[in-house]
Amino acid sequence: MASVEDGALIWTRPEPGTRRPKFTRDQLAAAALAIADAEGFAAVSMRRIAADLGAGTMTLYHYVRTKDELVALMDDAIMAEVLIPPGELPPGWYDGLTAIATRTWDVLMRHPWAPHHLRNAPTGPNAMRHFEQSLAAVAGTGLDAPSRFALLGMVDDYVQGSALRADEARSGGEPTADTAAARFAQAQIATGDYPHIQALFSGADDPATVWSHLTGGVSGRDRFQRGLSALLHGAATRMNLTLPDR
Amino acid sequence: MASVEDGALIWTRPEPGTRRPKFTRDQLAAAALAIADAEGFAAVSMRRIAADLGAGTMTLYHYVRTKDELVALMDDAIMAEVLIPPGELPPGWYDGLTAIATRTWDVLMRHPWAPHHLRNAPTGPNAMRHFEQSLAAVAGTGLDAPSRFALLGMVDDYVQGSALRADEARSGGEPTADTAAARFAQAQIATGDYPHIQALFSGADDPATVWSHLTGGVSGRDRFQRGLSALLHGAATRMNLTLPDR
């Protein structure tokens, strides 16, 4: 797989189209996205995308120089979903950032493989629009540039981390009952070497019960929003920002 | 590549050793870790590890069932670094969590590829010890189990997100001058479609200058700790926790 660094980014090269190509880059990205959502990112191979499109494998390389570029296209398509439609950004830094972060989280939950596999994708046009939108949200804070930047970074860190961990939990974390991982954990706890974990799990033998107790029946989305709120309140205190009174 | 799910976890199977094997699992993990640190995770192949160890490729499969298991070993080795030595955990939930999170961040910075590639690794013994240690840190808060769990989750989300983003920034983010990505971003900004980004970058044409201005000359580690502090303060407010007066 070629590096991202050689030559110009895909968005700087015009899409083929002087004659009449069979496909567009958007179609390739859509096909790839569909495969990833349905069967996971690992199922996305050049051969597979081409097959779904009814084309020869090497045809894809007329639209894209490497698979990494195709992944960049996938990333940009997802960033488009993240964008808040023009005019719908709530006023005020707190509500604005909350809206953006929550929407981002929702999108990432729809494409759970994304945070993990699109990590190396270069910044595309939609990622830039997202950044622009984020800056717009904090424009009214009165903060200087470095502080605004830092605030956005903190929020982004938290969103990414949450999405990543939520995916992890879904795909074989503690909740499901009889996985090898769960059995191993049970056995380890039974040794008595982990008193605090043991206390956490006390009162229930069924892992599912324990899990729902630990999460307090709160959905992942609510947990995400609570953490976000804590983070924003903490940041507000440190940066002397006004919180909406509510 | 086999799934993690089939059969028992590697830690439940005894290490070969009834006769006199040439290697130990720890040696495989150490060799793999050395390769990943020196040349990136992509350079870690079974053939390569074996070569470095002076063994035939298939020999590795006597110690490990799949490459995923070897990766699990790598992950567990890193989690060992994350553990705070017994007795050195500072008292108090705030200082305890800060110590654990910071140490974790430091370790992840030493193995920048880790947060990205070890994501699917199953929970091993050292990960459990880490969890136990984290629970110990919040034991004195008086919080109930779900709240303690939520607090740790928030911190973990933030640490993972920060480590991930720090790695991203290092490996070809904005700072470096003349990458294809930087040139693309410059060109986009020049269109005038991104007024807020433009304002952010105003006053300097040199990307490196802009970057150092945006980060305010603060190191990644300091930025991490400030965000962590904001998060912990926000959580303290929401959960009625006592902060150390300082």
Add this chain to the structure above:
DNA sequence: ACTCTCCTTCGTACAATGTACCAACTTCTA
């Protein structure tokens, strides 16, 4: 209409990877 150009398609081929299979070697036990 015809040809020439070059845009577009895609079959073949190759290097790299994880790993199944199995033969050979080695070491302990009877």
Add this chain to the structure above:
DNA sequence: TAGAAGTTGGTACATTGTACGAAGGAGAGT
């Protein structure tokens, strides 16, 4: 000294990304 079983590693195969280059087809110039 045999036999059994633990340990090593060579060969082979399927799967991946993609380089190369031949073939098909649309439009321009005559």
